[in-house]
Amino acid sequence: MVKIECEVCNQLGYLQQLGNYFRVRHYAGMNPETGKAKFYYHQQSKEYAETQLSLNEKQGNLKQQPIEQLNNVEHRISQDLYP
Numbered sequence: 001m002v003k004i005e006c007e008v009c010n011q012l013g014y015l016q017q018l019g020n021y022f023r024v025r026h027y028a029g030m031n032p033e034t035g036k037a038k039f040y041y042h043q044q045s046k047e048y049a050e051t052q053l054s055l056n057e058k059q060g061n062l063k064q065q066p067i068e069q070l071n072n073v074e075h076r077i078s079q080d081l082y083p
C-alpha cells in the first residue's frame, strides 16, 4: 500500500485504486460493537493520485498492487492488530 497525503483533508492515508477510481483510506478507530477497525474514504482525482504514485515510485517504495491482493493484506493486518 502507498501512503500519501489526502487531496481532500490533507491527512495521511493509504491510496487505493479501483480501475480508474482512486481513493484514500483513513483509519477511523475501532467499532466497539464489532471489534473491527473502521475506515472512511476520500476520493482523489486521477491526476493527483498518479502524481503521488509516481513520486512514491521514485522514492523506491513498493509499486501499486492489484486490489484483490490489497484486500488480503488489509485483512491480515486487521487481524494482527485486533486478534
Ligand SMILES: [Zn+2]
Pocket: 006, 007, 008, 009, 010, 011, 013, 024, 026, 041, 042
Ligand atoms: Zn482525506
